[in-house]
Amino acid sequence: MSLRLIRNRYRNILLLALGFMLVTVFSCKNAKEKTQDEAVLKEDVWAQADAIIQEIGKPSFADTTFNILDYGAQEGGTVLNADAIADAIEACNAAGGGRVLIPAGRFLTGPIHLKSNVNLHLEEGAEVLFTTDKSAYLPVVHTSYEGMEIMNYSPLIYAKGQKNIAVTGKGTFNGQADKENWWPWCGAERYGHKEGAPKQKDDHNIPALFTMIEDGTPVEERIFGEGHQLRPLFLETLECENVLIQGVTFTNAPFWVIHPLKSKYVTVDGVTVNSHGPNNDGCDPEYSKYVHITNCKFNTGDDCIAIKSGRNGDGRRVNIPSENIVVENCDMKDGHGGVVMGSEISAGVRNVFVRNCTMNSPNLDRAIRIKTNTLRGGFVENVYVKDIEVGQVKEAVLKINTYYGIYGKQEGEFIPTIQNINLENVTVENGGKYGLLIQGREEKPVTGISFKNVTIKNADTPLKVEHCEPISYTNTTINQKSY
Incomplete structure (x- = not known):
């Protein structure tokens, strides 16, 4: 992060803190003073919004490209390219950062785990297909389900504890969730669930998680994944900082689509979410601060x-x-x-x-x-x-x-x-x-x-x-x- 951005960030934090403190101060004033001060505050409200956007900034990346084709990726949508994408991300991170390029074409993969200083970029015409083989999303990782932290199937795109990361471009991420894959676990017939088949409300799923939370079970011991029916998130950043998601399209999501969790300084810009499955929320910031969602199109199932x-x-x-x-x-x-x-x-x-x-x-x-x-x-x-x-x-x-x-x-x-x-x-x-x-x-x-x-x-x-x-x-x- 540049010195200028750091200085601006601390300056804006101070300004925002002072602005929001006014709300508390007003409650201690008499009625006339309160009315006058509230009028001043309302005039400054949208300046506060502008200050938040400036505070967030956007990550920057080295001008170096790592094409997944150079790491063995094969176009066509039938060969699993998880290792090739992971190798390109690892090389990019080890070199100090840059852009991992997924070129035009259809590329099948398992979960993608991002690393610091990496911009995963989808060229126009690129479609990333996520495998329907559920075992590919194991081992379990630290994630969440409906506001509760668990160890579960990996999100399709995942980052934990990373800084300066991005997912950009004009391509499409296709989760390949449908009435045959992931969606039936919600338990609704209209999403493909069949009577007697396991579902998320069964005792070994959400009720078991409720009990773990009531008993104070540590997150690392709340193990789900295989043998359970809790669907993975599409894109989750956990405990990340300086995040950009820009331009891409998401479709056919298993569950929530974009989920900044315990993250800060997040920009979601020009993204299209077109996904009508169960609980297909478009963007769900959670335990997160300094988030800017702009120029996006949402057409969702939730x-x-x-x-x-x-x-x-x-x-x-x-x-x-x-x-x-x-x-x-x-x-x-x-x-x-x-x-x-x-x-x-x-x-x-x-x-x-x-x-x-x-x-x-x-x-x-x-x-x-x-x-x-x-x-x-x-x-x-x-x-x-x-x-x-x-x-x-x-x-x-x-x-x-x-x-x-x-x-x-x-x-x-x-x-x-x-x-x-x-x-x-x-x-x-x-x-x-x-x-x-x-x-x-x-x-x-x-x-x-x-x-x-x-x-x-x-x-x-x-x-x-x-x-x-x-x-x-x-x-x-x-x-x-x-x-």
Whole structure:
């Protein structure tokens, strides 16, 4: 990293810290001073987003190319090229870094493990096919499943503890997941599961992992993989720094697609996710900070973007909030939500900025969504959404749900905190079932919701709000009624 980038990074950290400290300071002022100071803060909000982007920067690489063909790779999609790709990455890393080139053509491989100072680059016309042989993804590695750390099948693309890494280009990563491979393990018939076949909810899978977490089992002893049915992630960076994912396309994912975990200074730029399998979230930053998601297209089987921070006891054990995240210039099509916080959110999420995005599909359930419950708890605070065009959504433009639940009973002792959620300059042509849907908790109502210059048309029910302090409306209409 250059000295200039280091200096800028520390300067921006100081500026951002001072800016976000204002939120706490305001709560101690009288009403008049608070109103004046909040007005100043709102003017500075998007400058804070710009400072986060500048803080993140982008990694740089040596001008040296390592072509996988020079390491024995064979095009055609039938010969396994895992060793050739691994050898090229190893050589690139050993030489101090550079670009590992996958040229045009179809290349079959097993999991790809990235190393520091390596840019894995897909030439236009390149397609990387990941083998359907599940044994290729062993031995197990330190990874996660739905917000819980485990030892499991390797992600298809994986890096742990690396710095200055990238996946770039105009090619395609094809996970080859379908109703015959990986997807049936979710347990749903529409994804190929057959009655009586093993699935992820069986006692030896997710319930066993819950028990391990409750018993305090160390991560290295939470061993799954062979004999279990927990699907691998597509691309995961664990405990990595200075990460760039740019230009490439992902399709046919086994599970979540892009998963920065315990990582910082991450840029996801110009990526296309077109994958409609079960839990095919597009990008899920978790326990991660300083993340920039820009110019991307999401057409997914689950949330387009879901910001997470661990599940239940495991999230509280790790206790790393996801924070300082900017989403901009993205296009969301199918999905459970456009930009979502949760449901694995036990360590909290703060300082999220969403601007200049379009969301439009009859199969997009919500635009902005926050989901948690009293087993997961956590907090969401300081969320700013601006300049969003929504064509249509199924359920709600903004949904906040503190009763979210799957896998049975979801009630516990951890009351979530949700505050300071702001929507500005949002236009919605077809608002779905609800314009605004908030289900807070009587013990701790949702606070600080504001709508400014928001127009929602054709919502079946304009508002359904439970246990939420009065919402601030400025120049807002829902179904042509002013609020």
